Amino acid sequence: MTALTQSVPARNERRYQFSWADAGPFLALAALLALGFLVNPDFLSATNLSNVITRSAYVAIIAVGATFVISSGGLDLSVGSMVAFIAGITIMFMNMMAPSLGLWAIPAGMAIAVVTGLLCGLANGVIVTVGKIEPFIATLGTMGIFRALITYMTNGGTIPIDRSLREAYRPVYFGTLGGIPIPILISAIVAVLGAFVLYKTKYGRKCAAVGANEDVARYSGISVIKTRTVAYVIQGVCVAVAAICYVPRLGAATPTTGQLWELQVITAVVIGGTALRGGKGRIWGTIAGAVILELIANLMVLSDFVSEYLVAAVQGVIIIIAMLVQRFSK
Amino acid sequence: MTALTQSVPARNERRYQFSWADAGPFLALAALLALGFLVNPDFLSATNLSNVITRSAYVAIIAVGATFVISSGGLDLSVGSMVAFIAGITIMFMNMMAPSLGLWAIPAGMAIAVVTGLLCGLANGVIVTVGKIEPFIATLGTMGIFRALITYMTNGGTIPIDRSLREAYRPVYFGTLGGIPIPILISAIVAVLGAFVLYKTKYGRKCAAVGANEDVARYSGISVIKTRTVAYVIQGVCVAVAAICYVPRLGAATPTTGQLWELQVITAVVIGGTALRGGKGRIWGTIAGAVILELIANLMVLSDFVSEYLVAAVQGVIIIIAMLVQRFSK
Amino acid sequence: MSIAARIDTDRFAAPGDALPVAPVLRAEGVSKQYGTVTVLSDVTLDILPGEIHAVIGENGAGKSTFMRLLSGYIEPTQGALSMAGQRVRFTRPDQAQAAGIALVHQEILLAEALTVTDNLFLGRELTKGGMVDDARMRRLAAAKLAELGCEVPATALVHDISLADRQMVQIARALLDEHRVVIFDEPTAVLTGGEIERLLAIIFELKARGIAVLYISHRLDEVQRLADKVTVLRDGKMVGTYPGHTLSQIDMARLMVGRELAALYPQKQATRTNQPMLSVLNAMVPGFVRDVSFSAHKGEILGFAGMIGAGRTELFEGILGLRPGTATVELNGAPIRIRSQREALDAGIAYLTEDRKGKGLLLQERLGPNLTLSALASFHPGLVVKRAREAEALGQAVSTYDIRLKSLGARAGQLSGGNQQKLLLAKVLLTDPSVVIIDEPTRGIDIANKAQIYGFIQDLVRQGKACIVISSEMQELVGICDRIIVMREGRISGEVSGETMTESQIALLATSERAHVAQGGMK
Amino acid sequence: DKKVVAVSIPAADHGWTAGVVYHAQAAAKEINAAFPDVEVVVKTSPSAADQVSALEDLSASRKLDALVILPYTSEELTQPVKAIKDMGTFITVVDRGLTDASIQDLYLAGDNIAVGANTAKFMIDKLGGKGDIVVLRGIPTVIDDERIKGFQDTIKGTGIKVLDIQYAHWNSDEAFKLMQDYLAKYPHIDAVWANDDDMLLGVLEAVKQSGRTDIKLALGGNGMKDIVKKVIDGDSVTPVETPYPPSMIKTAIYMTVANLIGQAPVRGHVKLDAPLITQANAKEYYFPDSPF
Numbered sequence A, B: 001m002t003a004l005t006q007s008v009p010a011r012n013e014r015r016y017q018f019s020w021a022d023a024g025p026f027l028a029l030a031a032l033l034a035l036g037f038l039v040n041p042d043f044l045s046a047t048n049l050s051n052v053i054t055r056s057a058y059v060a061i062i063a064v065g066a067t068f069v070i071s072s073g074g075l076d077l078s079v080g081s082m083v084a085f086i087a088g089i090t091i092m093f094m095n096m097m098a099p100s101l102g103l104w105a106i107p108a109g110m111a112i113a114v115v116t117g118l119l120c121g122l123a124n125g126v127i128v129t130v131g132k133i134e135p136f137i138a139t140l141g142t143m144g145i146f147r148a149l150i151t152y153m154t155n156g157g158t159i160p161i162d163r164s165l166r167e168a169y170r171p172v173y174f175g176t177l178g179g180i181p182i183p184i185l186i187s188a189i190v191a192v193l194g195a196f197v198l199y200k201t202k203y204g205r206k207c208a209a210v211g212a213n214e215d216v217a218r219y220s221g222i223s224v225i226k227t228r229t230v231a232y233v234i235q236g237v238c239v240a241v242a243a244i245c246y247v248p249r250l251g252a253a254t255p256t257t258g259q260l261w262e263l264q265v266i267t268a269v270v271i272g273g274t275a276l277r278g279g280k281g282r283i284w285g286t287i288a289g290a291v292i293l294e295l296i297a298n299l300m301v302l303s304d305f306v307s308e309y310l311v312a313a314v315q316g317v318i319i320i321i322a323m324l325v326q327r328f329s330k
Numbered sequence C: 001m002s003i004a005a006r007i008d009t010d011r012f013a014a015p016g017d018a019l020p021v022a023p024v025l026r027a028e029g030v031s032k033q034y035g036t037v038t039v040l041s042d043v044t045l046d047i048l049p050g051e052i053h054a055v056i057g058e059n060g061a062g063k064s065t066f067m068r069l070l071s072g073y074i075e076p077t078q079g080a081l082s083m084a085g086q087r088v089r090f091t092r093p094d095q096a097q098a099a100g101i102a103l104v105h106q107e108i109l110l111a112e113a114l115t116v117t118d119n120l121f122l123g124r125e126l127t128k129g130g131m132v133d134d135a136r137m138r139r140l141a142a143a144k145l146a147e148l149g150c151e152v153p154a155t156a157l158v159h160d161i162s163l164a165d166r167q168m169v170q171i172a173r174a175l176l177d178e179h180r181v182v183i184f185d186e187p188t189a190v191l192t193g194g195e196i197e198r199l200l201a202i203i204f205e206l207k208a209r210g211i212a213v214l215y216i217s218h219r220l221d222e223v224q225r226l227a228d229k230v231t232v233l234r235d236g237k238m239v240g241t242y243p244g245h246t247l248s249q250i251d252m253a254r255l256m257v258g259r260e261l262a263a264l265y266p267q268k269q270a271t272r273t274n275q276p277m278l279s280v281l282n283a284m285v286p287g288f289v290r291d292v293s294f295s296a297h298k299g300e301i302l303g304f305a306g307m308i309g310a311g312r313t314e315l316f317e318g319i320l321g322l323r324p325g326t327a328t329v330e331l332n333g334a335p336i337r338i339r340s341q342r343e344a345l346d347a348g349i350a351y352l353t354e355d356r357k358g359k360g361l362l363l364q365e366r367l368g369p370n371l372t373l374s375a376l377a378s379f380h381p382g383l384v385v386k387r388a389r390e391a392e393a394l395g396q397a398v399s400t401y402d403i404r405l406k407s408l409g410a411r412a413g414q415l416s417g418g419n420q421q422k423l424l425l426a427k428v429l430l431t432d433p434s435v436v437i438i439d440e441p442t443r444g445i446d447i448a449n450k451a452q453i454y455g456f457i458q459d460l461v462r463q464g465k466a467c468i469v470i471s472s473e474m475q476e477l478v479g480i481c482d483r484i485i486v487m488r489e490g491r492i493s494g495e496v497s498g499e500t501m502t503e504s505q506i507a508l509l510a511t512s513e514r515a516h517v518a519q520g521g522m523k
Numbered sequence D: 001d002k003k004v005v006a007v008s009i010p011a012a013d014h015g016w017t018a019g020v021v022y023h024a025q026a027a028a029k030e031i032n033a034a035f036p037d038v039e040v041v042v043k044t045s046p047s048a049a050d051q052v053s054a055l056e057d058l059s060a061s062r063k064l065d066a067l068v069i070l071p072y073t074s075e076e077l078t079q080p081v082k083a084i085k086d087m088g089t090f091i092t093v094v095d096r097g098l099t100d101a102s103i104q105d106l107y108l109a110g111d112n113i114a115v116g117a118n119t120a121k122f123m124i125d126k127l128g129g130k131g132d133i134v135v136l137r138g139i140p141t142v143i144d145d146e147r148i149k150g151f152q153d154t155i156k157g158t159g160i161k162v163l164d165i166q167y168a169h170w171n172s173d174e175a176f177k178l179m180q181d182y183l184a185k186y187p188h189i190d191a192v193w194a195n196d197d198d199m200l201l202g203v204l205e206a207v208k209q210s211g212r213t214d215i216k217l218a219l220g221g222n223g224m225k226d227i228v229k230k231v232i233d234g235d236s237v238t239p240v241e242t243p244y245p246p247s248m249i250k251t252a253i254y255m256t257v258a259n260l261i262g263q264a265p266v267r268g269h270v271k272l273d274a275p276l277i278t279q280a281n282a283k284e285y286y287f288p289d290s291p292f
């Protein structure tokens, strides 16, 4: 009997093997940069690239959260209006506190932003998991709700941040640290944290398991409800961080803030290689996806090829081609 | 051992059993009608109801197509801008033909609309199936493309239909046949045809099979690519029919025509009981879903409870509640 | 190797003379490689009409791969198929089907969202005047299922029916059309006595009609009863083809593993105590189980026997919070509440599902994460997943449970059925439970591994755990259990131990009064 | 019996429409309080199709004595408004005229062409007849189209060259990004026209960030309070503003009600001018309490 149990030494795991599928988004990014340079050499100028990457920071930060939601088998269409709602709440709170707290109103407001984001995410999560409603519909509903709330709060207009806070808060978007724009740093931190949680922690495992096969997760003692709800909460916090970076950019929240960001976010996640049906998330691909989207928009303006009317068409075509290239480079 | 193999007569098939899940959307519809009557007795007036149902016709017609796409495991976000694009093409063609063909330009334009819809659907289908791109992203891309094309065609403005055709074409939206508004008749015909194809033909079976489990379908000799592509083509034709009804209503196509209809369409389908992950389509539920959405909007206008700014929030809440009621009535 | 070689030449030298009948299907020198891994190499086989040809081999020997190859699911990397002397090449399963080759899969391959009838006729719906003829298809489906002794309504959704019923649906699907070759890949793995008998009868019927049958099973008694010829595969290579009736089960086992085998069932150990560990009172699972009470003792192997649909799986899923149900549960005398699998695992009760593909393993995931999924909390204290520990545990599990794999980087779905089962066992035991409930522990496990698993189960009770084994193989229960509870129609119909613990007694308890109880109506 | 005045306007989807909603509701509140015999009902719609639906809903349930409408588009709303007129309702149209002018009992129009043209004239003057400029467009609709047309027709033949023109959807964010890209693309820009003040906010922020000094003018339009404030403060980059006051809806509602209760028979066309707001007259256009 003992002879039977002798196992053949299994081949060594090749842990750092190169995968074309994983490299796809980065290759697409490189191709786009090359194309950009051909179209307009200014494209690769430091200012332009830094502008573009800084701009992509919001979508990137939110998309890190979306990677959790999507890999756990969910979807969140409400993130765009959630940004607006959180930005509105934050500005109102900061303005209210400015007289008494002075500049301390800014960190206080940031804390409120995070708490609001957390609660919004929790609401989404609970409706989806406990309410057992298709994520698409549930978050389409909350999308309408958040959008309506910010419209209500602003009376359809604008909530500008108090003049006394504006200058102090500005650097969060416009400042640099060691030459790197702050939003880029923040999104890098969010991505590193996201990658750590998704790839290195037990929660990340649970998230992927729930997305891959709910039954297996349940039979393995993983709470599907808790895991997926936490993914939505992470999404909410990421949205809050994005809102915190967003507010100083234009210093105001309006009912149009964050419109259609949800589509950009989902596109970034999918271009990054995460499957919409769940089970596998790719944080770094997501970041590449967010940058790709912003680069395409930038390229449209910097090139003179297309009529202003057709910009959206060319963007659509480029995204489809990028996805095709990724598919068939496998 | 023979005693063991004696088979007990199979459990009686309860074929026409009442299913709460199937009845859900219709119950929600009834509840909404009752609520409407309480809020404003005019709500149930024949004129109002006929108006509302007529209006829901577009979404209903498109949603019949979407039921095919979704039950085959796909998704189509491009339908809203496809309506605009087809309406634009149709009007341009009719106007061009009006001098030579006279009123015959109208049926000729309708034929062009159907052909255009078919080709648009085919394009979506091929990108999704042959290109193997997530439907969400693929149709988001074509959504941008169609929207840009209509903007281009209108130069950012409006394409109105020729005056000489307007009166002759008007009845397609405003006319009645035996007291029933034409759009209601058309959507009923589309629904009956849709239900027939989905429930009574081999193609309908294939569609459900492909949506339920691609592998099983493939092993059963069903071409996943063909089946899903045909679903997108059906969707395109439905969009064309909706566009044909739409043109006489407003008499023009603009770059904002059909904006966000895709979300309404998907919501109608899901409220109707079709699961977004595919496998089972419910045409009649979809129709109920489309009417529900339009009723909610109508109710918002007829009631004076909510601030203008909060209309979207209340709609979101009602949709979520409707879904919850459906879930827990099971 | 040498033993097998000796057996080959000494006792079962192939006849070698010309075949009396032309083969209906012939595989010539077929091989299959995945990347650099060779799964099947140079297999040549003739399948004659009216012949039952069994293919046996250890887990991972390449049986399913060979069958998939014959029926168009995969293409060989080398070699070719011919039918009645004509070269054929299948790139899709429906082409093989059209040529008259049907495969009943080892895994269940059905669309869950569709009805039984829809699944039976998928891709070949009957039509009348352009419309699908649902009424007729339902009638035919019901008739076919009744013929197989399967009671599920033809209109039920596959999602709602049990694993065994799904298997019957799958068999019905294969038998619906007339075929020239029917391939069964472990059809009886999820079936119990009655269904198996019914199926064997049908296979003999096929044979009588001149249809060729390829039959794969780890149940060597079945092979012995059925097979005209037996082909043995080992590590993807042919060991040989032998006349069926001359081969004893011991011979078959020897040929499969290539060396001498110890006894299948281990000597029973007297580890049983009178100290109840898990007590269940008045368990109710709506629609499946009514008023079941029992207790499992420390150091005891408690069996649960019953016919298909007796509700054993549902009983334990209900107790463990995996489906709605109520029960009063005591662990070591202390009442506990279990509302989810997590609470059960925390309390030290582990359940190994019978549906390893659907509920047991993440097929797309690598082995390490699969192994530790249930034990995340205890195995990785703190926040972070310890990869090195995980790799180490995997290495250990692979050697302890003799999981055969080509690479540690493989995904769970790439393991053969039997090895998946062993991985699942390793996964569940990693939580270090005190009560282990194993549903169908040896479903799809070859004879050598079975013996090993029985050994593992004995190790468990020797460590003072209680072990509950649900099995549809009565012989296995009798072989290893200290006591067996028999269920029928959602209730306990009796208990056997010691002298009374015989297959016939269990069969009696599992089936008698069946009709009477059914009248009472569960649902 | 109460006289019913229905007000149908676009939903608040950016600053200017928000202003319209604000003023419409303010008017409704004031009138409902002041005249017990009159009921003003305000309904907003997010698209042309929804506006048609809203008209149907409003007229299906009760008889309307008057309708004040700011149509999404002229073409699409002409027939539906005519249907209401045929029921004997007094029709007031604001901002965008219907294609059949005979439907309108009262027409109160802003002048979008003038908004574009006046801005262009000021720019030509200020830049001395030549210079390189970039333009941001809004959402592809009639308003946007008319403004751009007014602007382009005016600069025709002068030395003003439009380097680039792109859509930014009347959205500050998109305008910010677009302006960043313009700045990256063109090393020298003399002036920017944003066609709407929401977008101008984004433009100014981008210019400020770039630290560039070549941009002599950055103009918007619509009379947003923040921008009017700049004019008051004598900002050198934004020294003027073109009003397109959302309060025109309020004026229209008051005129309609006055007509209804017989105080003054008001009919005909009123065209609001689009005079330049300069530091001299800016105070008249400054409403710090309005959301816009």
Ligand SMILES: Nc1ncnc2c1ncn2[C@@H]1O[C@H](COP(=O)(O)OP(=O)(O)OP(=O)(O)O)[C@@H](O)[C@H]1O
Pocket (backbone or CB within 6 Å): C034, C037, C039, C057, C058, C059, C060, C061, C062, C063, C064, C065, C066, C106, C404, C405, C406, C414, C415, C416, C417, C418, C419, C444, C446
């Ligand atoms: N897609 C694949 N890629 C790589 N290896 C594979 C793949 N599919 C199967 N294998 C390997 O091929 C070998 C044979 O598998 P197969 O399923 O044919 O075994 P089997 O004889 O049917 O075993 P069992 O009795 O356990 O079902 C196994 O080692 C398995 O890991």
Ligand SMILES: Nc1ncnc2c1ncn2[C@@H]1O[C@H](COP(=O)(O)OP(=O)(O)OP(=O)(O)O)[C@@H](O)[C@H]1O
Pocket (backbone or CB within 6 Å): C152, C160, C161, C162, C163, C164, C165, C190, C192, C288, C306, C307, C308, C309, C310, C311, C312, C313, C314, C354, C472
């Ligand atoms: N949704 C359902 N509706 C009606 N009957 C069902 C449904 N699901 C399962 N059943 C029936 O319930 C009974 C119990 O199921 P099951 O066969 O899993 O029990 P078991 O004793 O665990 O058998 P097994 O030997 O397969 O483990 C069976 O008769 C099955 O057909």
Ligand SMILES: [Mg+2]
Pocket (backbone or CB within 6 Å): C063, C064, C065, C106, C185, C416, C417, C418
């Ligand atoms: Mg196998």
Ligand SMILES: [Mg+2]
Pocket (backbone or CB within 6 Å): C312, C313, C314, C354, C439
């Ligand atoms: Mg069972």
